[in-house]
Amino acid sequence: MIWPRVIGQRRVKEMLLAAIRTSRLPHAYLFYGGEGVGKDAMALELARVVNCDRHGEEACGECPSCAQMASLQHPAVRFLTPLPTGKGETSEDDPLAKLPDADVHVLQEQLRLKAQNPYHTIRLPRANVIKISSVREVRRESSFSTEGGKRRIFIISQAEAMEAPAANTLLKTLEEPPGDTMLILTTAHREALLPTILSRCQSIRFDPLTEQEIAGALVERNNVPAGQAATIARLASGNYTKAVELLDDDIMELRKDVVDFVRKALSRNVVDIVESVEKIAGTRDRDVAVRFLNLMLLWFRDALVLSHGGAVINEDQQSDLQRFVTNFPRADLLGVMADVEKAISLVGRYAYIRLVFFRLVVRLRGAIVPGAAAHATPVPVSRKTV
DSSP states (O other): OOSTTSOSOHHHHHHHHHHHHTTOOOSEEEEEOSTTSSHHHHHHHHHHHHHOTTOSSSOOSOSHHHHHHHTTOOTTEEEEOOBOOOTTOOTTSOTTTTSOHHHHHHHHHHHHHHHHOTTOOOOOTTOOBBOHHHHHHHHHHTTSOOGGGOOEEEEETTGGGBOHHHHHHHHHHHHSOOTTEEEEEEESOGGGSOHHHHTTSEEEEOOOOOHHHHHHHHHHHHOOOHHHHHHHHHHTTTOHHHHHHHHTSOHHHHHHHHHHHHHHHTSSOHHHHHHHHHHHHTTOOHHHHHHHHHHHHHHHHHHHHHHTTOOOSOGGGHHHHHHHHHHOTTOOHHHHHHHHHHHHHHHHTTOOHHHHHHHHHHHHHHHHSTTGGGSSSOOOOOTTOO
16 A cells, blocks of 8 residues: 555545656645545655655655654644734734744644644634744745755645735745745635635645545554444545544434434423533533534435435434434425534634524524524424424
């Protein structure tokens, strides 16, 4: 297996290997595709291989360069990600200079986790944009020479988080790239990037991972029993990062909670609704809330597919799904899914979790039971409706 640190993506690997073999690596790549499919992992692996002291098609894992990559401490490789803004910080400041020590510590810990697991999603409080100061450092450092003939590589993760000033600053480097510099932008939202940036990068699309690839990785990397790995892989929708996150919870219990939440959201019993919200939101654990909402999104996706005669992912919940579809034939399921996605976004932006969930209850009722949102009290629904 070539580049085993990266799960699947054989087509992409072959494209990159062909460029290495013919010495035709471009000065800028754009890796795009869904979340958790290995875009960052591939960018890090490409940097590892390109700068390996043995100059082979595989990184040796033993040379000084590979050792530095193993801890993301390579002097010629920089990994950029959205950062919070410090108090009184201006665009002229070093991107870390005005950050509190606590924020810097969190960043260092997140980078350590990324070095251990390239599929780890870096999460920092209040980190919504890639700063223009970070991009200016790219331009400044790209003019420096490297030791030992190494290629200077900048990996810009979540590139869609660049606001216009930062993106325009990056353009200057893309237009006049030094010969030994390569930029790799990764994004799940290619449409959010400036057309001028897209035109100056060689774009490579990443495919969703197959259930077999995810299940195999869970067994090999996470020591998950094969049966459980197969179930989680089916729920992960091509996203290995999501699959690993699902391991952190009692996934079977959380999936039951989704059905219970939907049932209670459609009931008249305000006490039940409050208890259901408190069960998830009361922990104040944003990661758990996001995973719960992603499972809910998948459940409603199944309801939509089932209503059109398709096969569901939550196979063991098909009877619940069928009852829901039968009892709510006029439900605006696309609208429901949009509302759940909005809730995921709000939780990720550090909104008040309880408020997000109570708002979602109102939105669900309005979309599933036409006119329900206008009632002062919830609409009565049988315990067997869902």
